[in-house]
Amino acid sequence: MSSKLRLLWTALAAVLLISGCGTSAPEDRAPAEPVAKVSFEPGAGAAEVNPAVPVKAGVERGRFDSVQLTNGEGKQVEGQLAPDGKSWQATTALGYGKTYTWSGQATGEDGKQVPVQGSFTTLRPQRTIRATINPTDEAEVGIAMPISVKFDEPVQDKAAVQRALNVQTSVPVEGAWAWLSDRQVDWRPKEYWPANTRVSVSAKLYGLAYGGGAYGLADLTTDFNIGRAQIVKADVNTHRLVVVRDGEQVASYAASYGEEYDPGRNTPNGTFIIMEKNPVEIMDNPRYGYRDVRKTWAARFSNHGEFIHENQENAAALGKVNNSHGCINLSAADAKKYYDSALIGDPVEVSGSASSMPPQYDVYDWLLSWDQWQAKSAV
Template identity: 75%
Template sequence: MRLPWRVLLGALAAVLLISSCSGQPQGQPEPAPPVAAVHFEPGAGAGEVSPTAPIKATVDQGRFESVQLTNADGKAVAGQLSPDGKSWQATEALGYGKDYTWSGQASGADGKKAPVQGSFRTVQPKKTVRATVNPTDDAQVGVAMPISVKFDEPVKDKAAAERALSVQASTPVEGSWAWLSDKQVDYRPKEYWPANTHVTVKADLYGVSYGNGSYGLADLTSDFDIGRAQIVKAAVGTHQMVVMRDGKQVASYPASYGEEYDPGRNTPNGTYIVMQKNPVEIMDNPRYGYHDVRKTFAARFSNHGEFIHENQENAAALGKVNNSHGCVNLSAADAKAYYDSALLGDPVEVTGSASAMEPRYDVYDWILTWDQWKAKSAL
């Protein structure tokens, strides 16, 4: 059966009408996307991000109406939006092994909105390493006191750790860090600290990669003071122990140093520091057959075993004969006077001995020459 031409023309007109109502008019372009372009640092989807890396969002051809970075618990990260609204930067360190998500909205120069969206993940350390710093806050120490940063685990990337350390002194000094082991780095000035100097140490170790998957656990700081300049001049041949304070002699105590003709009993040449003070010290030396010997007013200046201490039993030799086992013997009264005047970190300069101390016993920082010391820096 044939349909009339009138019916066919009507059906075609209906199809064209439906097409024109439901689609984009032919020849018309798609709507332009928003011109505002949001960028992230680190990039969206990044992993293994350092928690102390710069965390930033910026927008081209527009500004942020809102922007936020949150952790997996929904807590917002503290940050600062620039005055022109074109950038936002985190102002706090992030956590280890955490997911962070961007949210918000940017408004473009064309008036269109663009979403702020993306995420990244921070690095998960195999191990976090604790560190300590000495001297501690509010300490008052002698002019030869080094700054010592000690780590719980060996540090492979010493340069990275050292770059995170800084020292500021109220009286500027020339100084350097030196690695004394894989777990200890010390700082000392080229010359003794100036008296009455205030020192600030910053160890920005959180987020620092030490290598082998180990990272710094926390930042450290210390503020301490250098006291008066007191120096012991221990010239063994004089049988006297001279105390200099701020450039003037304040005491000369009759002393007995180590036996000069037995290398095992010498008081070795070297520059040491007072590293410990004990009102009573129990001493042992199996090689020379004595045990549990009680001496008072003992100031240790080497972990090799040397002290300045009372030895009233050796009074006949004080000022006359060197017959100790390496320590500096003083009378009870003189030992107490010196002990009461000493600060940890005061230098003890031993000269005129038949032997010198090897640089292997704490604290040997001042036994090394300045060039030897600087050579131990990782930078």
């Protein structure tokens, strides 16, 4: 073989060796995904979220470096990051009809960082309904005082509302809720409250669907006290007003009740409560021809128009004759004593009258039997 041919074969073998037996450079590998996984409740992209639901963020195989939730105006939602950095929860309720956006960062066990991002929107009610609760915080009330929740508009889903109401007492007390109208639900004990009971009420109404596109405007709470046990015994035939406190009679006042032979002027039978107290009350009754009559030390016990009040002008009838227009008349001195002793919510038990009060004037809770009361529950 010639030298030129030998060189050609040597060169060809080298090329084959390089192309057939050599190893290529390793291909570029994709970087590993971060191990940290961030999750949200409600989920990112969720719509029509109830603003009262729990709002949370969590991270698996990592911890949050920072996490924020802001509304469309850029205001941050208050929240609490767990000590281990693995979860965050809102500590205030969200608003209706808003968009909320997550931001922040988490670091995984592998040291890699992942963003906290996403958004959701809350439902926009057709309307919201305001509610109020009575008694108010730290009030001291009598042993017949009902708890009353009133709404600005009629409520359709009464059962849902009633389930959101809770009553806690310092001593066991049997009681129940009853709907007195589409706008009012009351709770009263089966019997009078035990004296000196502490009562706490919560109404979780915010975000609650009332039906018909309406939702609750706000939660309500109240904490109040039941005072001493004072009862007014008002037997119209005795011409006396008797006050019993903590089981003992503490007063017996000469009184004049409503005219016995005119049903329109009777002081009607029934158990009522002291609803309000006014040192001066201006009274009108066009049917019986008087207007702007000024009476003092007036304690209202019915929205039908009945009061316990001073009527010094009727002094000759006190303790002897029933001749009022339905109110309970006392002397000025006795009316002042009674007025000073009374609490809103004290029971007034009227008996011996020729007529009884129909259960239609606020407050009529105690004009219903316990069975009648329970039948008004929505659950």
